[in-house]
Amino acid sequence: NAGVTQTPKFRVLKTGQSMTLLCAQDMNHEYMYWYRQDPGMGLRLIHYSVGEGTTAKGEVPDGYNVSRLKKQNFLLGLESAAPSQTSVYFCASSYLTNTEAFFGQGTRLTVV
Amino acid sequence: GQQVMQIPQYQHVQEGEDFTTYCNSSTTLSNIQWYKQRPGGHPVFLIQLVKSGEVKKQKRLTFQFGEAKKNSSLHITATQTTDVGTYFCAGRNEKLTFGTGTRLTIIP
Numbered sequence: 645n646a647g648v649t650q651t652p653k654f655r656v657l658k659t660g661q662s663m664t665l666l667c668a669q670d671m672n673h674e675y676m677y678w679y680r681q682d683p684g685m686g687l688r689l690i691h692y693s694v695g696e697g698t699t700a701k702g703e704v705p706d707g708y709n710v711s712r713l714k715k716q717n718f719l720l721g722l723e724s725a726a727p728s729q730t731s732v733y734f735c736a737s738s739y740l741t742n743t744e745a746f747f748g749q750g751t752r753l754t755v756v
Numbered sequence: 757g758q759q760v761m762q763i764p765q766y767q768h769v770q771e772g773e774d775f776t777t778y779c780n781s782s783t784t785l786s787n788i789q790w791y792k793q794r795p796g797g798h799p800v801f802l803i804q805l806v807k808s809g810e811v812k813k814q815k816r817l818t819f820q821f822g823e824a825k826k827n828s829s830l831h832i833t834a835t836q837t838t839d840v841g842t843y844f845c846a847g848r849n850e851k852l853t854f855g856t857g858t859r860l861t862i863i864p
Contacts, residue, residue: 675852677851677852679854684765684856685856686762686844686854686855686856686857687799687844687854687857688854689851689852689853689854692850692851692852694850700850702851703757703853734798734799736799736852738852741786741787741848741849741850741852742786742787742804742806742848743804744789744801744804745789745791745799745801745846745852746801747798747799747800748798749798750798
């Protein structure tokens with residue numbers, strides 16, 4: 645049972661480049677979340693999904709897009725990366741809103 | 757939108773001292789969860805509180821949910837070096853909104 649898997653684990657991008665972060669969970673969870681973590685800022689919600697085919701904006705959605713075409717996968721896209729998007733990105737999933745969330749190992753993204 | 761604040765941001769304690777972190781939400785929560793993140797790691801679920809005024813214990817950790825379901829606290833008795841990390845509360849409605857976290861460091 646792999647839980648929540650994020651790929652890649654590390655990435656360096658040049659300003660203006662695009663990329664997609666993949667989150668995959670094998671627990672049949674309905675809810676999936678993308679967060680970014682910056683020093684002193686805690687975990688800030690970027691986008692989330694309450695089920696296959698649904699997405700919704702979190703606290704800091706600008707500059708990011710997401711898709712949930714399959715229940716087990718939640719993709720986070722950066723269309724034109726900016727240095728302000730340098731961060732550690734975490735994906736999480738949960739079965740319901742009153743059950744624990746499981747996190748992936750994180751993706752460390754640097755935009756130069 | 758919903759905001760969840762935590763204080764203090766940092767706490768340095770001598771090993772064996774107690775530690776408390778406080779969490780306050782701008783809105784009433786259906787439940788609140790607590791997570792621990794070790795340095796370099798990812799958040800790991802500790803506990804969930806659902807009922808107004810609820811108190812739960814896990815060994816040396818005591819968690820409380822306020823009567824109005826807008827605040828919560830985590831108290832650790834007699835800290836150990838294994839308690840090092842950042843403790844987050846997270847308010848749950850449809851979203852899972854994290855507090856700013858309290859980083860605990862232990863002086864041996």
